[in-house]
Amino acid sequence: DAGITQSPRHKVTETGTPVTLRCHQTENHRYMYWYRQDPGHGLRLIHYSYGVKDTDKGEVSDGYSVSRSKTEDFLLTLESATSSQTSVYFCAISDTGKTEAFFGQGTRLTVV
Amino acid sequence: GQQLNQSPQSMFIQEGEDVSMNCTSSSIFNTWLWYKQDPGEGPVLLIALYKAGELTSNGRLTAQFGITRKDSFLNISASIPSDVGIYFCAGLKAAGNKLTFGGGTRVLVKP
Numbered sequence: 001d002a003g004i005t006q007s008p009r010h011k012v013t014e015t016g017t018p019v020t021l022r023c024h025q026t027e028n029h030r031y032m033y034w035y036r037q038d039p040g041h042g043l044r045l046i047h048y049s050y051g052v053k054d055t056d057k058g059e060v061s062d063g064y065s066v067s068r069s070k071t072e073d074f075l076l077t078l079e080s081a082t083s084s085q086t087s088v089y090f091c092a093i094s095d096t097g098k099t100e101a102f103f104g105q106g107t108r109l110t111v112v
Numbered sequence: 113g114q115q116l117n118q119s120p121q122s123m124f125i126q127e128g129e130d131v132s133m134n135c136t137s138s139s140i141f142n143t144w145l146w147y148k149q150d151p152g153e154g155p156v157l158l159i160a161l162y163k164a165g166e167l168t169s170n171g172r173l174t175a176q177f178g179i180t181r182k183d184s185f186l187n188i189s190a191s192i193p194s195d196v197g198i199y200f201c202a203g204l205k206a207a208g209n210k211l212t213f214g215g216g217t218r219v220l221v222k223p
Contacts, residue, residue, distance in 0.1 A: 004154075033211075035213075040215065041215065042116075042214055042215040045210060045211075045212075048210060092211075099143040099160065099204050100145065100157050101202075101211055102157065104154050105152075105153055106153070106154050
């Protein structure tokens, strides 16, 4: 398995609270991504990063922010969690010149 | 946003059967990838396709990059119980490194 660790693996939080999910990689890959997975929607890109401090929005970025201060860490923050953000979140990485993306094991987030 | 249409959405398999699924798009992709996801896990890359018309195998799996570059197909031969899971296609355009995923095909075992 590619060296990708997501934390936490499971979290339950209340509506309106801030939440931060962490993705840590040991592969020194340039690109990092956050996806959410919901029934009937497959995997949808939230934000991605193409280098330290370089990030861009994906197709479902509203309500989320990201930060990448080090190559190995990509943080996803829900500033004020809503029930619609209940989902499974996956981090993925890929490297320069490579098209394959490798995924972490996911974080199951429940907003009550 | 752009979408990949994956079909069927679900299918039942009996051990030993061959199964097929496909992925279509209204736009062109330069790379097609096929992933499998087991329950509670992240997707795992099965096959990568880089050229129109390319046919690539990985064990009992065979995938093809459609000649129009707007579709791809995955076949599983002689299915076994551990083939159960969700299969995702993903496409990559020339610019950028963002994958677009299909909605997945859920493969289940016939009762």
